[in-house]
Amino acid sequence: MSLFFVLPGIVLLGVGLALFIRARYFLISVIVNNGLYQFRFRRGQSLLEALFKKGIYLPSSCGGRALCGMCKVRVAKKALDYSEKELRLISSSEKEEGVHLSCQLAITVPLSIYLSPSILKIKRYKTRVSAIKDLTGDIKEIKLRILGKKQLVFKAGQFCQLIIPPYAENRTETRRAYSLANSPAKGQELEFVVRRVSQGVASTYLHDRLKVGQTLELLGPMGDFELHEDEEAKMICIGGGSGVPPLKSLVLDMFEQGKRKQAIWFFFGAVSKKDLFYLDFFYELEKKWPIFHFIPALSAPLPQDKWEGEKGLITEVVERYLLNTIGRDRVEIYLCGSMGMINSALNLVKRQGLDPERVYYDKFF
Amino acid sequence: MQSRKDKEEVFFKPFLARDKRSLEEIIAADTASFKGLGLSFEQVAAFLKKMLNSAVAELGRSVIVEGRWEVRAEEARGTIPCPFGDSRWPKDLITVKDLGKGVAISFSSLSLHLLAEHHFLQGKGSSFRLEPEKLKAISE
Numbered sequence: 001m002s003l004f005f006v007l008p009g010i011v012l013l014g015v016g017l018a019l020f021i022r023a024r025y026f027l028i029s030v031i032v033n034n035g036l037y038q039f040r041f042r043r044g045q046s047l048l049e050a051l052f053k054k055g056i057y058l059p060s061s062c063g064g065r066a067l068c069g070m071c072k073v074r075v076a077k078k079a080l081d082y083s084e085k086e087l088r089l090i091s092s093s094e095k096e097e098g099v100h101l102s103c104q105l106a107i108t109v110p111l112s113i114y115l116s117p118s119i120l121k122i123k124r125y126k127t128r129v130s131a132i133k134d135l136t137g138d139i140k141e142i143k144l145r146i147l148g149k150k151q152l153v154f155k156a157g158q159f160c161q162l163i164i165p166p167y168a169e170n171r172t173e174t175r176r177a178y179s180l181a182n183s184p185a186k187g188q189e190l191e192f193v194v195r196r197v198s199q200g201v202a203s204t205y206l207h208d209r210l211k212v213g214q215t216l217e218l219l220g221p222m223g224d225f226e227l228h229e230d231e232e233a234k235m236i237c238i239g240g241g242s243g244v245p246p247l248k249s250l251v252l253d254m255f256e257q258g259k260r261k262q263a264i265w266f267f268f269g270a271v272s273k274k275d276l277f278y279l280d281f282f283y284e285l286e287k288k289w290p291i292f293h294f295i296p297a298l299s300a301p302l303p304q305d306k307w308e309g310e311k312g313l314i315t316e317v318v319e320r321y322l323l324n325t326i327g328r329d330r331v332e333i334y335l336c337g338s339m340g341m342i343n344s345a346l347n348l349v350k351r352q353g354l355d356p357e358r359v360y361y362d363k364f365f
Numbered sequence: 366m367q368s369r370k371d372k373e374e375v376f377f378k379p380f381l382a383r384d385k386r387s388l389e390e391i392i393a394a395d396t397a398s399f400k401g402l403g404l405s406f407e408q409v410a411a412f413l414k415k416m417l418n419s420a421v422a423e424l425g426r427s428v429i430v431e432g433r434w435e436v437r438a439e440e441a442r443g444t445i446p447c448p449f450g451d452s453r454w455p456k457d458l459i460t461v462k463d464l465g466k467g468v469a470i471s472f473s474s475l476s477l478h479l480l481a482e483h484h485f486l487q488g489k490g491s492s493f494r495l496e497p498e499k500l501k502a503i504s505e
Binding site for chain 1: 378379421425427441442443444450452453457458493
């Protein structure tokens with residue numbers, strides 16, 4: 001009879017002891033922003049992964065391999081070692097401040113970390129596909145409506161990571177960054193422009209499998225490509241292909257806010273007419289907004305295009321306008337497109353002696 | 366949670382495609398083919414680099430290089446990590462056509478890096494696989 005009472009007691013004591021040992025030796029405390037959040041994480045897991053599971057979504061696009069440098073956190077404890085891989089992406093001043101790549105930081109000692117407010121604003125949203133439209137042969141516009149009454153609060157120029165579920169031979173979730181093309185005023189119905197990339201896991205899914213009515217999750221908002229507040233400067237936007245959407249969001253936001261006073265020149269570079277899109281939108285905006293000038297340019301128009309607009313590489317066209325029409329004083333330049341286009345535009349900035357501090361582009365991974 | 370080995374398998378899978386051989390077997394077989402054809406990885410990488418630079422400068426427009434090769438680069442925004450974990454490369458696709466021989470190849474900045482630094486030409490069935498025979502035909 002006494003065993004009937006003693007046995008549960010022993011079991012309870014054992015469980016309690018096991019929980020104590022687990023908490024004492026296997027769970028490690030991580031404090032975020034001086035106690036705004038306090039977590040106890042399993043020893044050894046990466047900080048990036050552990051925070052992700054708790055709904056703190058540090059941007060990352062390399063699968064935790066210390067290649068993108070997006071998942072930086074400041075750690076109060078400066079004595080932590082740096083791996084060789086980390087040091088490739090951490091500057092000496094960041095090292096001084098105790099900045100680490102969270103993907104490389106295995107939780108082995110209690111940590112106190114600092115995250116910027118913009119990181120803490122990144123949330124996971126469930127959306128429903130409300131429309132899919134072909135913009136060109138290899139570019140689609142995808143509209144996603146956030147479920148429930150939530151809204152995405154973002155700044156024009158920012159991006160989200162769309163979460164692609166496992167499919168076919170891809171056994172894990174994939175996250176890829178796509179810029180928002182709509183104005184921040186519409187935070188519930190979001191527009192993305194997706195270019196098909198050969199063998200691309202995300203773009204293949206979004207082009208070939210995604211259907212209207214389906215749900216899709218996303219993380220956002222992310223990125224620091226945004227409008228700078230010199231309203232007296234002339235603004236030049238240079239975009240091509242899937243680089244056009246964030247610039248569209250920027251100009252739409254400026255138009256709605258009615259803040260800008262000086263001219264805005266929007267250059268859209270493409271190879272031939274079939275690669276241009278959103279033309280009706282931009283021509284309409286040009287009619288409604290006298291300071292806005294839209295210049296599409298083709299580098300190799302086809303005979304059937306019967307193109308009478310600007311011809312040449314987009315950077316050559318911008319250079320002509322800089323010298324003959326816009327002028328080089330108090331100009332700020334916003335770039336969005338492939339790395340080739342950005343490098344070519346940066347060469348133009350150098351060639352024309354423009355202020356590189358007034359050139360803005362997204363470090364888009 | 367995924368183990369390190371699982372993660373590595375995920376990173377390499379798209380590059381191995383349907384090839385049943387291991388990474389090491391593919392590299393060994395292609396290195397032997399290069400040797401047999403009298404090719405060097407450095408020489409082929411230099412050729413591809415020349416084609417890539419000529420194409421990328423034209424921002425999507427086709428260009429004829431040295432009157433022999435027609436090249437074109439398609440670029441998307443963003444970068445792609447090397448599966449060996451040492452670097453990131455632009456998402457691009459370079460097509461090169463030898464106008465005289467009619468031979469054509471496609472490659473990316475990443476496939477050039479894989480060839481130059483890791484001697485990895487990717488598995489059979491990968492759209493970015495670089496066949497040694499084709500590389501010889503187009504570059505010599």
